[in-house]
Amino acid sequence: MSKAIVHEFTRPQAHAITVAFGDGIGPEIMDATLYVLAEAKANIQIETIEVGQRYYENGVSTGIPPMAWESIHRTKVLLKAPITTPQGGGYKSLNVTMRKTLGLYANIRPCISYYPYVETKQPRMNLVIVRENEEDLYAGIEYRQTHDAFQSVKIITNSGAERIHRYAFEYARQNNRKKVTCMSKDNIMKLTDGCFHKAFDRIGAEYPEILKDHYIIDIGSAKIAAKPHLFDVIVTENLYGDIISDIAAEVSGSVGLAGSSNIGANYAMFEAIHGSAPDIAGKGIANPSGLIQGAIMMLIHLNEVETANKIQNAWLRTIEDGIHTGDIFGDMSREKVGTMDFARAVVERLGQEPDRFPTAKYKPRDNMTPIHAVMSPEIEKRSLVGVDLFVYWRDKPMDELGALLTKSCPDSMEIKMISCKGLKVWPNADVQMDFTDRFRARYKAKGATITHNDIATLMKNVADAGVDFLKTENLFMFDDEPGFVKSAGE
Numbered sequence: 001m002s003k004a005i006v007h008e009f010t011r012p013q014a015h016a017i018t019v020a021f022g023d024g025i026g027p028e029i030m031d032a033t034l035y036v037l038a039e040a041k042a043n044i045q046i047e048t049i050e051v052g053q054r055y056y057e058n059g060v061s062t063g064i065p066p067m068a069w070e071s072i073h074r075t076k077v078l079l080k081a082p083i084t085t086p087q088g089g090g091y092k093s094l095n096v097t098m099r100k101t102l103g104l105y106a107n108i109r110p111c112i113s114y115y116p117y118v119e120t121k122q123p124r125m126n127l128v129i130v131r132e133n134e135e136d137l138y139a140g141i142e143y144r145q146t147h148d149a150f151q152s153v154k155i156i157t158n159s160g161a162e163r164i165h166r167y168a169f170e171y172a173r174q175n176n177r178k179k180v181t182c183m184s185k186d187n188i189m190k191l192t193d194g195c196f197h198k199a200f201d202r203i204g205a206e207y208p209e210i211l212k213d214h215y216i217i218d219i220g221s222a223k224i225a226a227k228p229h230l231f232d233v234i235v236t237e238n239l240y241g242d243i244i245s246d247i248a249a250e251v252s253g254s255v256g257l258a259g260s261s262n263i264g265a266n267y268a269m270f271e272a273i274h275g276s277a278p279d280i281a282g283k284g285i286a287n288p289s290g291l292i293q294g295a296i297m298m299l300i301h302l303n304e305v306e307t308a309n310k311i312q313n314a315w316l317r318t319i320e321d322g323i324h325t326g327d328i329f330g331d332m333s334r335e336k337v338g339t340m341d342f343a344r345a346v347v348e349r350l351g352q353e354p355d356r357f358p359t360a361k362y363k364p365r366d367n368m369t370p371i372h373a374v375m376s377p378e379i380e381k382r383s384l385v386g387v388d389l390f391v392y393w394r395d396k397p398m399d400e401l402g403a404l405l406t407k408s409c410p411d412s413m414e415i416k417m418i419s420c421k422g423l424k425v426w427p428n429a430d431v432q433m434d435f436t437d438r439f440r441a442r443y444k445a446k447g448a449t450i451t452h453n454d455i456a457t458l459m460k461n462v463a464d465a466g467v468d469f470l471k472t473e474n475l476f477m478f479d480d481e482p483g484f485v486k487s488a489g490e
């Protein structure tokens with residue numbers, strides 16, 4: 001698509017960035033954003049790519065043609081307007097593809113109230129959510145195992161957890177934020193969420209000047225809705241982050257004003273949090289602020305903090321002066337403007353500071369080292385002490401399954417119990433649960449350890465006994481710490 005407005009970026013030694021104009025209101029808000037960047041003399045050179053709807057419709061299932069990838073691989077920084085994802089099967093979300101392909105492990109979403117200029121129920125909200133983007137239930141490892149039971153595997157790694165926590169603390173340092181709050185559910189998921197929480201404590205110890213606390217995600221989400229001023233930076237896992245990002249954006253009252261970034265060790269993508277708004281596309285009335293905020297995050301990432309401060313302060317002043325697009329027009333508004341007139345108002349205020357909002361003062365960063373997920377050395381002794389065997393069993397007595405699985409047990413092991421949905425149901429269990437058709441038998445070593453061959457023998461014996469097994473899960477000890485949890489009633 002050819003663009004009506006030419007944006008001049010002429011400085012030598014400029015950072016090359018890739019720009020995607022997107023769909024719907026995308027081209028309008030991108031034009032406005034590039035105009036502000038050019039007038040602020042941002043030290044960037046832009047390469048334009050086309051992605052999204054047109055390519056989806058022409059059979060590129062990801063919406064991203066090879067030429068677009070070439071540019072992104074060259075510049076490593078993408079400023080992206082929203083994309084329309086076609087409804088129906090066969091299309092892949094462009095954002096998910098970008099995140100996975102480019103290793104964008106962190107999603108950063110500031111949620112800020114601009115009270116009294118923008119209406120909100122939470123005038124004192126100013127928090128940033130740092131969401132882990134690669135792991136957790138979103139790794140997409142799912143199975144249908146039986147007629148009744150479906151399974152999704154939650155993966156949390158020490159190295160991935162440490163990486164996102166380090167990013168959150170570095171973000172706090174860079175952006176003058178005083179506290180980092182971790183949210184998890186480690187009271188229930190003691191190993192996975194426990195790993196996430198412990199990694200937070202370890203990494204946090206390296207940042208003594210930053211305050212730290214931890215909330216269980218359920219009460220944490222409630223507090224974000226009711227008392228968001230309690231929070232500064234929040235770091236959390238993928239699923240929780242997805243949910244609380246939307247709660248926080250909604251509560252702030254400024255969905256159209258928020259930017260977001262997706263950061264990896266080598267690549268970064270910046271955008272507005274809203275979509276392509278096809279209902280108002282082509283009318284010149286969309287608010288470009290979300291994408292302008294995304295562009296400010298990009299400038300900070302590029303260490304162009306002087307320009308970031310200049311644009312942020314001019315933007316805050318524009319909001320204070322009551323120059324508002326229709327979506328945020330209210331009691332404190334003075335003039336209703338369209339997309340480009342809003343951008344012009346920002347440009348007119350370049351060099352000015354806000355009166356009431358705090359002045360933006362991002363600091364230059366010395367250390368630009370990319371943050372990788374680094375596995376720690378194998379210090380603990382890892383020993384194989386048993387195996388859980390998952391079986392399909394239905395409409396027959398538990399004692400019959402217990403007898404078959406006991407008979408199948410090799411000499412090196414003993415069967416300890418059978419559980420259903422994490423509750424012990426055999427032997428000697430009086431349970432009121434409605435069973436499903438997926439059960440788990442726990443076998444433990446009679447001596448200190450078992451071998452993989454013992455597990456193979458068990459599987460052969462179980463198959464010979466005619467029991468339909470689904471999978472095994474090995475039980476390890478790490479020094480004296482079990483790498484598995486007990487079932488309820490075990």
Ligand code: NAD
Nearest residue numbers: 082083084085256273274275276277278279280286287327
């Ligand atoms: P949306 O965010 O596009 O629109 C929701 C409502 O907010 C609409 O009434 C819209 O007019 C309004 N709105 C959004 N941005 C605005 C702005 N800048 N100024 C003024 N009003 C604004 O959400 P949707 O309608 O659910 O989705 C539309 C399309 O966008 C879908 O195809 C969806 O897949 C896509 N989408 C893309 C992204 C992305 O590229 N990151 C994110 C979300 C949705």
